[in-house]
Amino acid sequence: MAKKIAKQQMTGAEIVVRALLDQGVDTIFGYPGGAVLPIYDALFQQNELQHILARHEQGATHSAEGYARSTGKVGVVLVTSGPGATNAVTGMVDALMDSIPLVVITGQVPTHLIGTDAFQECDTVGITRAATKHNYLVKDVNDLARILHEAFYVARSGRPGPVLVDIPKDLQFAAGLYTGPENVSHPTYQPRVKGDEDRIRAAVELMASARKPVFYTGGGIINSGPEASEALRELVHATGFPITSTLMGLGAFPASDKQWLGMLGMHGTYEANHTMHDCDVMICLGARFDDRVTGRVDAFSPGSKKIHVDIDPSSINKIIKVDIPIIGDVGNVIKEMLRLWKDEKKKADKDALKDWWKQIGRWRSRKSLNYTGSKNIIKPQYAVERLYEATKGRETYVTTEVGQHQMWAAQYYHFEQPNRWMTSGGLGTMGYGLPAAIGAQVAHPDALVCCIAGEASVLMNMQEMSTATQFRLPIKVFILNNEYMGMVRQWQQLLHGARYSQSYSEALPDFVKLAEAYGGKGIRCEDPAELDQKIQEMLDYDGPVLFDCRVEKVENCFPMIPSGKAHNDMILGDAAAAEDIGSVISEEGKVLV
Amino acid sequence: MLSQKEPIERHVLSVLVDNEPGVLGRVVGLFSGRGYNIESLTVSEIEHDKHRSRITIVTSGTPAIIDQIEAQLGRLVPVHRVVDLSNSGPMVERELALIKVAGKGEIRAEALRLAEAFRARVMDATIESFVFELTGKSDKLDQFISLMLPLGLVEVSRTGVAAISRGPKGM
Ligand SMILES: Cc1ncc(C[n+]2csc(CCOP(=O)(O)OP(=O)(O)O)c2C)c(N)n1
Ligand SMILES: [Mg+2]
Numbered sequence: 001m002a003k004k005i006a007k008q009q010m011t012g013a014e015i016v017v018r019a020l021l022d023q024g025v026d027t028i029f030g031y032p033g034g035a036v037l038p039i040y041d042a043l044f045q046q047n048e049l050q051h052i053l054a055r056h057e058q059g060a061t062h063s064a065e066g067y068a069r070s071t072g073k074v075g076v077v078l079v080t081s082g083p084g085a086t087n088a089v090t091g092m093v094d095a096l097m098d099s100i101p102l103v104v105i106t107g108q109v110p111t112h113l114i115g116t117d118a119f120q121e122c123d124t125v126g127i128t129r130a131a132t133k134h135n136y137l138v139k140d141v142n143d144l145a146r147i148l149h150e151a152f153y154v155a156r157s158g159r160p161g162p163v164l165v166d167i168p169k170d171l172q173f174a175a176g177l178y179t180g181p182e183n184v185s186h187p188t189y190q191p192r193v194k195g196d197e198d199r200i201r202a203a204v205e206l207m208a209s210a211r212k213p214v215f216y217t218g219g220g221i222i223n224s225g226p227e228a229s230e231a232l233r234e235l236v237h238a239t240g241f242p243i244t245s246t247l248m249g250l251g252a253f254p255a256s257d258k259q260w261l262g263m264l265g266m267h268g269t270y271e272a273n274h275t276m277h278d279c280d281v282m283i284c285l286g287a288r289f290d291d292r293v294t295g296r297v298d299a300f301s302p303g304s305k306k307i308h309v310d311i312d313p314s315s316i317n318k319i320i321k322v323d324i325p326i327i328g329d330v331g332n333v334i335k336e337m338l339r340l341w342k343d344e345k346k347k348a349d350k351d352a353l354k355d356w357w358k359q360i361g362r363w364r365s366r367k368s369l370n371y372t373g374s375k376n377i378i379k380p381q382y383a384v385e386r387l388y389e390a391t392k393g394r395e396t397y398v399t400t401e402v403g404q405h406q407m408w409a410a411q412y413y414h415f416e417q418p419n420r421w422m423t424s425g426g427l428g429t430m431g432y433g434l435p436a437a438i439g440a441q442v443a444h445p446d447a448l449v450c451c452i453a454g455e456a457s458v459l460m461n462m463q464e465m466s467t468a469t470q471f472r473l474p475i476k477v478f479i480l481n482n483e484y485m486g487m488v489r490q491w492q493q494l495l496h497g498a499r500y501s502q503s504y505s506e507a508l509p510d511f512v513k514l515a516e517a518y519g520g521k522g523i524r525c526e527d528p529a530e531l532d533q534k535i536q537e538m539l540d541y542d543g544p545v546l547f548d549c550r551v552e553k554v555e556n557c558f559p560m561i562p563s564g565k566a567h568n569d570m571i572l573g574d575a576a577a578a579e580d581i582g583s584v585i586s587e588e589g590k591v592l593v
Numbered sequence: 594m595l596s597q598k599e600p601i602e603r604h605v606l607s608v609l610v611d612n613e614p615g616v617l618g619r620v621v622g623l624f625s626g627r628g629y630n631i632e633s634l635t636v637s638e639i640e641h642d643k644h645r646s647r648i649t650i651v652t653s654g655t656p657a658i659i660d661q662i663e664a665q666l667g668r669l670v671p672v673h674r675v676v677d678l679s680n681s682g683p684m685v686e687r688e689l690a691l692i693k694v695a696g697k698g699e700i701r702a703e704a705l706r707l708a709e710a711f712r713a714r715v716m717d718a719t720i721e722s723f724v725f726e727l728t729g730k731s732d733k734l735d736q737f738i739s740l741m742l743p744l745g746l747v748e749v750s751r752t753g754v755a756a757i758s759r760g761p762k763g764m
Contacts (some may be wrong), residue, residue, distance in 0.1 A: 126615075128616070129615065132620055134671075137614065137615075186670065188611065188670075188673045312666050312668065313668070314661060315663075316664070318664075
């Protein structure tokens, strides 16, 4: 290829397309409107950038998240001003909470109309200031290219997140100078990547002296990239320590490994939470002590020394005071830990570790994920188990909506690799799963993409089924239909005297007909005996499927740390059935979410 | 939580930022969004060619909260540097106030006497009013203003705190 001309004159709209291409973007998710027409015109006149037309701007943002999370690349969204921008806000906050890199381009009314309450004007940068990692209103077309490149840099550097670029329509028409992405970073935003050597050394010393250690890992490992997962596996094996992970970190370490304890937190396993509570050294890698993880903070792992590796300095000592904070890229730091561990021939205290594993074995033997099976009704846990069995051998990406089904997916679907699991953790956005599956499928056309959904959540962005049909994206939407906003119902049962206020999914659509109406396939299953065969039918169908899996309506999600309780104060399924579960949550716990 | 038992302290933070549109909104939004206190905030461009501004914020919180504020400010993309002046040696801290007092006769004379005692300057005078300018630490300003209260205080305009560390080193 001929050497690129560094500076070149073109229109603002052409600059947008060119900048995206130069950033290596091949796909964007969007929805057109008045204030982005010039950019859509520029898209029309090229065929390198693929545009996936969503059916709602929220759908576009979640699809971009699914694309980003499943590839490690930056997801790109293009929407119009006013309602286009406001519809995209939920997706941006979702990406902010879960540290997903996005660049969101919004059109704005022409510069001279800004501030006049013009048609479809809104203060996009004002509205999205707290919804983005950073945002820009472009004021000069000659700044546009630099700002776009900077936006990509900011979105993917440090703790990733969404960055918005608001472009007034007149600038899209105006001619300006294009500058390439070479060397565009940011003059001052330079997050620290390498961890402090002395601290890493101290951490490794502490690890070697541990008698009851545990690795507590999170989504940061996934963000850091596949190498971080590789290094983590090596470090965990080299030390022989047990490992647990947050919801966001699933897949960074293989679930089939002997050292894996399962997920921790509110619906984590008994063994993971007890190991966290009783450990003497906690190695937190790329996780942030979220309230869903810690339970009652003043009773959180009271006897342990804590090491915390995070790229975001504000995550350190925010919730839990730690002994050795290390600011840096978690993959980088794990590699450094591993090097020191090996070079200095560190050894864990074998005898102590043996006792520790024995204790963990006792916790494991409680089999906290056991549930009562049924021959007549499909148990939701069983449905996920069967889906897992039918798909585990394939390259499978799993997204979820939000609710009980999300937790069952996390508990009963097992991940061996990073970037295969996409769920809305921080914001808990119902309506995330279906569009996220679309994004993942666009990125991996030949892979299997399943969305494990609830019947209530999936309706929130159901319109995206049209997108799936249009782009021939064979996503499999596996709906655990309990006819309830199950998670709400469960909390009402536990906390509000079983007064099921507005949590019944009244007047549900016929999901089979709905699938057909969108040009996909609908399958319904009510009988556990037919489940395997119908799952196979779903997998065999070459196109989008809505699978209406009718499950037990009032199943609760266990084990559970009730709000306001400590890790060693879990309720298990069998215990919950035996006692009045309404009484296990204190008055104080009730005000927590 | 982390911090509930610790005492509340007053801290002066200096924040160097790119003087770009919205930067003040980001800083203020961060404080309101996360429930931090702002006792005083001042901002002005300090290096024109580099478009750099300095924001001085007086805030209060437990040491853990102050650490969080520092870290959260540091996370904002246009922020170059955050220094907790209260934690980095001795500093000079100044605020300017304009104070309008109206009155006649003995009251008026008393206001002027006190102003002299405080080394306030008279910036405007009519036969029935003064505008004083007073510079100093905030508590000195508070004290002067409370003295003016019974002497016909009309209104006050204060700049908020500007602060800098003592000694040869910059931030
Ligand atoms: C946008 C949004 N609104 C409300 C909620 C609160 N909420 C959390 S789970 C849930 C119920 C979800 O029901 P369903 O999708 O059927 O899943 P289930 O819990 O039954 O598996 C609700 C309403 C939310 N998380 N997101
Ligand atoms: Mg449901």
